[in-house]
Amino acid sequence: MTAPLPKRIIKETERLQTEPVPGISAQPHDDNARYFDVTVQGPDGSCYEGGVFNLELFLPDDYPMTPPRIRFLTRIYHPNIDRLGRICLDVLKNNWSPALQIRTILLSIQALLGAPNPEDPLNEAVAKQWKDNQAEAIKNAREWTKLYAQPKE
């Protein structure tokens, strides 16, 4: 890291520590302040309830002109998240605005867990299951959450 960290990133990081968003944490790496370890709790009442999902977040050089890069590290059964953990979310692509922040993006991701959208799928197989047999899909999602997304003691 040769270039000094932009004020924007410093402020955002500070605010993430001082006023954390409930159910979400983001911790920058000591050796790379643009790389964050993120955890998101499954929203209450959703099929991901009780799960804690690990994500990685990276702020590219031209952030905030371009969106942060985010990926799930924990396996998750969700129509808009693929096997590699990539996320299909409008604000991470076309609808990104430089006025958005890490915290708002993470909130959007949490909201996506609460409202899966099988009409705009990234993971075709999961989306198909979601449309054909929603009860079964929700059951799968719960099982995967139990299997892969249990908080470490």
Add this chain to the structure above:
Amino acid sequence: MDSDDEVNSVISSEDLGGDADSSVGDFGGDDSDVDFDELQEHDGFDTQEKDLKPRKKAFEIDHKVYSPEDIQRQQDDQVAEVATLLEQPHESTAILLRYGRWNKERLIEQYMDNQEEVLDKAGLGQDVQKSPPRIEVIDGFVCDICCEDTPGLRSFALKCGHRFCVDCYRQYLAQKIRGEGEAARIKCPGDGCNRVVDAKSLDILVRTDLTDRYHQLLMRTYVDDKENLKWCPSPNCVYAIECGVRKRDLTRVVPTVFCDCKHSFCFGCTLPDHQPCPCSLVKLWLKKCEDDSETANWISANTKECPKCHSTIEKNGGCNHMTCRKCRNEFCWMCMGMWSEHGTSWYNCSRFEEKSGLDARDAQARSRQSLERYLHYFNRYHNHEQSAKLDKDIFHKTEKKMTLLQSASDMSWIEVQFLEEASQALQRCRQTLKWTYAFAYYLARNNETEIFEDNQKNLELAVEDLSEMFEKPTDQLSGLRVEMMDKTTFCNRRRIVVLDDTAKRLKEGVSYNLHFYGFGVVC
């Protein structure tokens, strides 16, 4: 021939005056009701006027070339016109027109129906701030993008009121224009804000190199949005062509247009001139020549499969007793049956005349025939393509020849021009000939096909004659001058005959060989 037969009279040249008010400038959208047929009918009315004009050939298409300045003027004129109608400032009108894909009528109609909704969708929603946007210094301002709060920080906001510092705004605009190639719909950087950045605000914020690119992109979307405008595809050419031929007319006309940069191309598919072959056939033909469907054809014509392991086998000699190299299966090449069943009548397959054997032979013969048919046309198509390339090389040597001629004989510069004319005629005619072969491949056989083939043959003979003369040593050329000039004229005439005839036939509807046309692949 009565007036209705004239395919080319799509739009009379008066209509193409480049005037934004003319009907031509308007039919942008699909729902436009000005169409090919109506224009033709319309043309039928003023027969008197038409009789005075020199008769145009059936394959010639009306079109007009525009420079970037012309296109800019067209846009400006339309903006000015609509601005007075809608009582909106020019900048907002431009945004509205871009939103409406330059379909004036539809935009005005929608605007009259529901002004607020149209404004909102176009990115001109409710104004929070009434004064025109400008760079300001506001006390206690913190930029939401960079978190900068230094006193005296210069900031900017569109009428939506979302304020950001000038540096961030510039960076944002540069990212959109240079990075993403966006121009017509750059939105305010505010989250979820639909407000579109207008050209005036852009001028306030960024330097000329970026505004130049911005206007270039706007121009591009303008031409792309208009169905009757297309950029000349030639590299580095800046001109756009206006032509009234619509997509659905392309089965009946081949709209070759000529750009001021000397490039001629098809307005329908923007490929280089391919008269007389219609776009859809060109596409099929090119695909056919490109992909390896013909390899498969060759395989089916020249090989058989081992009845046991299905390896492909080409018989390159020897007797009918085959032993598969792979599975060691022994079979008869004639009847494809087991060799052991042949008993003692080895090397003379008695089962040859059986029905299954006959069928197999018929299938092989058909396959071979269709392959030969394709190769017949392809070889001629390919030959003209190659010859045109060679002729082009000669064309580059022509100038040298011309100067040589001037010094060797007493000919003046003007007297050696015939060489250049001959060279150009050769190029043009070979281009046409090439596509007549692709066209012929798909044609169904009937009496008209024979006329077509006669015309084709006449042109071909003329072209080969001229080509031969062209290759003669320089000292003989001066003696051939009159003859070559005659031949050049003759070639050009023969070409026009071919094009005129096919253009008329296309207009009436040509019957194609559905076996080749409908499925694309011969099998």
